[in-house]
Amino acid sequence: MKISARLARRLIVALCIVAVLITPGLILKFSGAEIAPLASLLIYGIAVIAASFALAWTGEAAEKDISGGLMVGLLAITAILPEYAVDLYFAFSAGSDPSLTQYAAANMTGANRLLLGVAWPLMVLVAWLVYRSVKRKQAAVDPDIETKPFAVVVRRGYRLELGLLIIATVLALLIPLTGQINILLGVAMLGLFVFYLYRASKSETEEPELMGVSESIGALSTVPRRIMLVVLFVGTAAVILMLAEPFAQSLIAAGRQLGISDFLLVQWLAPLASEAPEFVIAILFAMRGKAGMALGLLIASKVNQWTALVGSLPVAYMVGGGGWTMPMDPRQVEEFTLTAAQTLLGISILLCMKFSGRWATVLFLLFTTTFIFTSTEARYLVAAGYTVLAVVLLVAHRRAIWPTVKMAVTGKDSDDGFPVHLPGKEHRRGMSRPVSRM
Structure with missing residues (x-):
């Protein structure tokens, strides 16, 4: 298939912009x-973000050429590499410099929250803004939307992810309880991730719908596309690994120069940079009336x-010269407690196979509360609030709960009648699901 002039122009411009941003x-x-720490942070940060966007386009466009488990594995790697490059650097370095252990934990918990x-x-x-716009125009509404109350429907096939999250959260509770991440726990988490890739590769997939630059790459003829x-x-x-x-x-240096906690910079700024492409792709799906696909990706x-990510930390720590367990100080235990409690609430919300605007507001407000009330007592109260809800x-x-866990373990959905409402034909097909960029 010959690429159109419009798509070719979009591809050339995008690649040129990425090259210009990476080169410095x-x-x-x-x-x-x-140079000054703030200037170097800006230069390296822009380069990592630009490379991350290009990596995201690659992962999306690769869906045209790769199928099954290999595709799932590749997409998973493209998504996790930008974030993991920074986090694993800290974990590896902490093996010989224990003062850096806090940064590995900070980056992981920040990314999750x-x-x-x-x-x-x-x-x-x-999704709500798009729905309001579509309603005013009297156009077709996204089938993944419920209106009273407003909610995005979780496609039935994503019970796999929810079940695995339940198992992983139970395992992760060992971290704040013991104050460390044992290498055995890390291996178990990594094994769960590999098992997830295996289960996901067995799921039925829909034809990928490319957008933006990935659409331009996908429009190339077979040989040029694969080479690109x-x-x-x-x-x-390579760029991401070199600049991590x-x-x-x-x-760290910029935080110290500005008088800002370097812990907070590592916890929030680095994940924002590495996850920007992923967030943008999800928002683009929602803007195009595909809220279910956006939620599935997230x-x-x-x-x-x-x-x-959690499983990789003790492995990198040990390879870097540390022991069999990666120790956590009280601040890190606090962060893991908050993260585990938030995860538990997220899972419990989605078990009803929908994500409402009301619960989205609750998650956002609880998240922002920890920036307003920063004492240890207040943060544990927020964690308690997550847990009670x-x-x-x-x-x-x-x-x-059990059908969801069973789905993760066996790969077989249960006709348990929960939830009662499964709107749209595509939801009643059970395991049919879009391929999301892992």
């Missing part, structure tokens, strides 16, 4: 020049972060 970071890295506390609610807000995919994947992955260390070091991202919902949705 590479020059600074290999020149050995020393940003996903549930900001990305999920933001996606629902965008390989070049982009290898090139952007200086980007992380710039974060749920899959949570599985990746809560299994592979989660327990109430788990009791209300108790009929769905």
Whole structure:
């Protein structure tokens, strides 16, 4: 198929912009020049974000050429690489410099809480705005939307992710309870992630719907497309891996220069940079009236972060010269407690197979509360609030818990009648699901 002039122009412009944004970071890295920490943070941060976007386009476009488990694995790698490059650098370095352990935990917990506390609610807000616009125009409404009360429907096939999140959360509770991440727990989490890839590869998939730059790449004829995919994947992955260390070091140095806690910069700024492409893709899906696909992508991202990222930390720590367990100080235990409690609430909300605007607001407000009330007591109160709400919902949705776990373990959905309402033909097909970028 011959690519149209419009798509070719979009592709060329996008790749040129990425190249321009990445180049200063590479020059600074290999020149050995020393500049102000804030300037280096800006240069490296822009380069990592640009490479992450190119990596995201590659993962999306690859769906045209790769199928089954290999595709799922590749898409998972493209999604986790930007974030993991920074986090695993800290974990690896902490093996020889224990003072860096806090940063590995900070980056992981920040990434997880940003996903549930900001990305999920933001996606629902965008879906609601799109629904209002469509309603005014009297056009067809997204079949993944319920209106009274407003909610985005979770496609039935995503019970797989929810079941795995339940298992992973039970395992993750060992971290705040013991004050450490044992290598055995890390291996178990990584094994759960591999099992997830296996189960996901067995699920039925729909024809991928590409958008933006990935659409331009997908429109190329077979040989040029595959060559471009390989070049982009290898090139952007190499850039991210090379710049992970200086980007992380710039974060710490800039925080100290500005008088801002370097812990907070690592916890929130680095995940924002690495997850930006993922957030943008989810929002684009929601803007195009595909809120169910957007939510599915974000749920899959949570599985990746809560299994592979958590599991990788003690492994990298040990390889870097640390022991069999990665110790957590009281602040890190506090962060893990908050993150685990938030995850539990997110799971309990989605067990009813919908994500309402009301619960999106609750997640966002609880997330922002920890920035207003920063004392240890207040943060544990917020964690208690997450937990109490989660327990109430788990009791209300108790009929769905075992079928959801069973779905994750066996790959077989249960005709349990919960939830009663499964709107749209595509939801009644059971396991049919879009391929989301892991």
